[in-house]
Amino acid sequence: MTGGRPVPMMKAAVFVEKGRIVLEDKPIPSPGPLDAVIRITTTTICGTDVHILKGEYPVARGLTIGHEPVGIIEKLGSAVEGFSEGQRVIAGAITPSGYSNACLCGQCSQDGPRSRHGFQAMGGWRFGNTIDGAQAEYLLVPDAMTNLAVIPDGLTDEQVLMCPDIMSTGFAGAEQGGVRIGDTVAIFAQGPIGLCATAGARLSGATRIITVDSIARRMEVSRRMGADEVVDFTACDPVERIMELTDGRGVDVAIEALGTARTFESCLRVLRPGGVLSSLGVYSGDLRIPLDAYAAGLGDHKIISGLCPGGKERMRRLMAVIDSGRIDLSEMVTHSFTLDQIEEAYDLFANQRDGVLKVALRP
Amino acid sequence: MTGGRPVPMMKAAVFVEKGRIVLEDKPIPSPGPLDAVIRITTTTICGTDVHILKGEYPVARGLTIGHEPVGIIEKLGSAVEGFSEGQRVIAGAITPSGYSNACLCGQCSQDGPRSRHGFQAMGGWRFGNTIDGAQAEYLLVPDAMTNLAVIPDGLTDEQVLMCPDIMSTGFAGAEQGGVRIGDTVAIFAQGPIGLCATAGARLSGATRIITVDSIARRMEVSRRMGADEVVDFTACDPVERIMELTDGRGVDVAIEALGTARTFESCLRVLRPGGVLSSLGVYSGDLRIPLDAYAAGLGDHKIISGLCPGGKERMRRLMAVIDSGRIDLSEMVTHSFTLDQIEEAYDLFANQRDGVLKVALRP
């Protein structure tokens, strides 16, 4: 970036102010010793990005948005070994360092700064939050040896596009809920994350999966992802309906995949004593635990919240699921845009028009 | 109970109405095929009994109160094997059947009725709740083969009096919190259950235990039970103080041992990301999960609630702890009464006079 040499530039979707994410020119990043720079071939928009757009989640003005990268290694940092330029890779939405105390406790998503505390809430979420993100032509991936995951031969960008966030988060809903063979599971909301939670519950051996939504397309996809019963919450009280479907027994695991106080509470109301509420949603207000549903604290309930697991081993496993053909998430990519059309893409996605589930963005 | 033969009678502390628990005459129970009748030698009063006395927790008029029995087997049901009359035994406050679906899932405290559902919130708590309890001369123990635990030779009634409830509940605070070697643990409230939680955290390897209370005697006992720091919540904000003591890191496990929305919330506020809130309290209103302390649902927090574990294997293990000399809970028995003095005992205990922790009641 010295003297006469012109700095190579790229396009990037940048947060300007509430209501405005626009495409701007930025310098192509150059990697520090532990980093990699990847050339993005496909990325997507997440509900969290819409929160940012609406000003509901604050990020720095000028930050590049996005945290779901698929690309090709363009340049590796001087200390990075085990990868080579030109490899097709993904990186998780969460990019843990690998060396924080949180990581060494197995809690990579709460990756702490390089200080004595070792933990920071959501500290592992860096792309499009604390550093520039993936809705750009190039992306700097920090701690590349921890985070780059090579795409198996034969998988397309679309096939792995859900791995960095949606699939990792949704599957975590089943995993942190401890879903096991023979369980009955309820999942509130069947947006992209809820649909992946449904798929994850099915893959984990749940034998009765009851999902809740009201949008026809999502309800259809829900069945294909593994739901045995799909409850339309506009047609009945979903809590009553689930209790009825389970003969009053309740469910073993309830997964919250929307992020509202109401669905959180509904999860508690359909849980059997000793059941697990697995919370995936990003909430925007305080939550309430109703005394009766919580059996005054004596019901042996567990409430487990989680942030999307990241790191290359997680990505390797998720791509192995795709590669095995056990599940096909490509129908969740309903629309495709070029990066130049990003404002249009945000408009479609934020307003959930045209049956959109997820969009593919291609620089 | 036939014809001319007079029914043998006993004294029992009976709930009459809000504010009145009195000693009455009742027939000595006779065991069904799976039951045992024990002659109570020592029992005690629990905070829950005070809730019943105050009318805050409804039970049937005429029910004998109490759920912490130490006694001698008087008579065994016809189908009971493996025990003999005259053995000194305890039974847990929670008396699971052993054969419900809940029991066979390892969730004995949520023991269900003999129906298809298999789970019932708090269903394992029967003594002094759904069947006659232990504040009496004799007690019928249901499912005796699951619930009778023989007292090791050499242990006194006082030494094992905490096992049925207080010790089992308090230790569960550490166990369900997953306390392990090297953890920092905070415990809110140092009544009898909180003190046992402190002892349980210490036994589980916690290396920093911070407790919160304000009563001088409890704070003293807290140190002897294992606290490294005792915070007086009347002298400072306990949340701030705990964050200060942990250099801003927070604790690995926070144990709620009081049963108020405020302490529940404080537990969340002192937890590190990825930490566990282990809830023991019996709440009397809705609980609130504050958005910030909960990191909007993204902090990998776990909230685990639990009801006192019961059953003979649990009791065997707790008595083994006492027998090993690892811990001595006998100083928690601060006062002693005969059963005849039960109203006096309730008065002292309910009003926490005279530094009372627990009382021994002897028929």
Added chain:
Amino acid sequence: MTGGRPVPMMKAAVFVEKGRIVLEDKPIPSPGPLDAVIRITTTTICGTDVHILKGEYPVARGLTIGHEPVGIIEKLGSAVEGFSEGQRVIAGAITPSGYSNACLCGQCSQDGPRSRHGFQAMGGWRFGNTIDGAQAEYLLVPDAMTNLAVIPDGLTDEQVLMCPDIMSTGFAGAEQGGVRIGDTVAIFAQGPIGLCATAGARLSGATRIITVDSIARRMEVSRRMGADEVVDFTACDPVERIMELTDGRGVDVAIEALGTARTFESCLRVLRPGGVLSSLGVYSGDLRIPLDAYAAGLGDHKIISGLCPGGKERMRRLMAVIDSGRIDLSEMVTHSFTLDQIEEAYDLFANQRDGVLKVALRP
């Protein structure tokens, strides 16, 4: 069984001596207070029964053989509640009491006698081992409230015939191995238990399942149960082949489903460091842990052995799997006989003739 009244009699397959299991007349059992008597509608023969027939596993002369009952409740013991005569039920091969210390630790299969020890190796296996078994017209089920599981409406005898043993054991192979989403799993031997282990691994989310056998029919069924690769051990060295298929990485979980020292050792040789050997086989000699495959004890390997889980909750869950349609094990029932043809059935099954997997026996 008194005076002039003739004792009602039934047919039962009885062990007489090495090489002879014959149909004899025996009194129909009558239930003690905790028992139930069921009229067998379908049962089957297990590999363990063949060991008994060959004199390799000693049982008492005159014992009725068999531990896989499907039937109808004929008579309930006086203390049994929650069931009614005429209900269609199964009971697991393992019939835990529910009240032993082992049961209360969650280790029902090691159910101990009603003594102070509380554990007995294999103590939960009673049918056809320490009490009369299921290859008869009637069967006494001990501890009926713990062990009777009502068959969901609409399921046939054949559909649930694998639940009591084969399916419970095979699924436990995946469960005790901790198989999870994204795992690579190897399963040695694809007899009925190995096939169920394959199905269990698939249901648990394994994304690469490699099985080993040499019999064409079993290899075919293996693929239908979930195998991605089936290795014929007569055509190659299965250890080498598995290492090749995994690019030298090895598998996350290796399941032993035969019961030989050789396959046990092969499991260790295909495990990655940190992997789990899940052992299902019944061995007939000492096992060897080779120093190199075990990394001199420093490879973080886990070796988990297990005996078929029993009890009504286990049976409920397995029948829920069948009922959900996730899996269909009925093709494993390859032959059908009446109880009168039992000697013929043993001959076919013991000699693995005619592509037999499992037989249905109907009194």
Added chain:
Amino acid sequence: MTGGRPVPMMKAAVFVEKGRIVLEDKPIPSPGPLDAVIRITTTTICGTDVHILKGEYPVARGLTIGHEPVGIIEKLGSAVEGFSEGQRVIAGAITPSGYSNACLCGQCSQDGPRSRHGFQAMGGWRFGNTIDGAQAEYLLVPDAMTNLAVIPDGLTDEQVLMCPDIMSTGFAGAEQGGVRIGDTVAIFAQGPIGLCATAGARLSGATRIITVDSIARRMEVSRRMGADEVVDFTACDPVERIMELTDGRGVDVAIEALGTARTFESCLRVLRPGGVLSSLGVYSGDLRIPLDAYAAGLGDHKIISGLCPGGKERMRRLMAVIDSGRIDLSEMVTHSFTLDQIEEAYDLFANQRDGVLKVALRP
């Protein structure tokens, strides 16, 4: 290492050939970008080093031996953040990268190379095995951000000298065995690792700890570390004795802390059904699992082997244990030498003369 500038040199204990470890001059290492160089202030000799000396474990000629460093940061690699030169630190015997697939699975000790496999048996053990070790004036610590752990103020070198290996390994014996409140635990051999396993079992809540050794001093220290009973295997059959002490019940967890086939087998023979064999030893030959002790594979036994956990979070936790005063391992450092006396130190330690447990070596 260029031209005219003389390379700074240091003393290091180097493996020359079977039977010869000698002090030699070597260049002081200089750190790569991710490394740190520490000036050793105290180190020690481990049983593994004696295996190397005797030629039983092959390492490269010329390699510096030793894997238990206490020192001061001399120089940090260019990419290392969060530490500063002059800080007092330790590093574990095992130095995981933090970014291998094994690390990201929580199996840091099986840290793999930077390749696609991601696992390598014992790959995390680098010091004195695959790279130069700690018996020297200076030590290069790889992946410094993962491995450097700052010593809390007020702790001496001797106090933390056991953390890098002996304490981490011994405590892992209790941890991987799942020792919990109320357990009975047997530990075979009370050398330094066995003694730490005893301390770890005590800290984890075991209420009955039975240890086995024959050396008087070790038997004494064993009691101080937490043993309730110490069995002298020269005076009785330790298996018989342990079964007698447990009234025939056997133990919940048996820890192997010697590394012989015989003690491994003894562990199995004292386990109750469903118990855990926690293996710490480094074996030098095949192991045998006896059919009877293993209940033919049907006893629900678990055999868990483990290599010393490393990484800075592990070290932080272990130092927190020391700092809390819960345990004092300093009496295990029985002798002190300068680095110059290393041959004398090896002679004493290898021949277990003069009641040696561990030696402190000071450059």
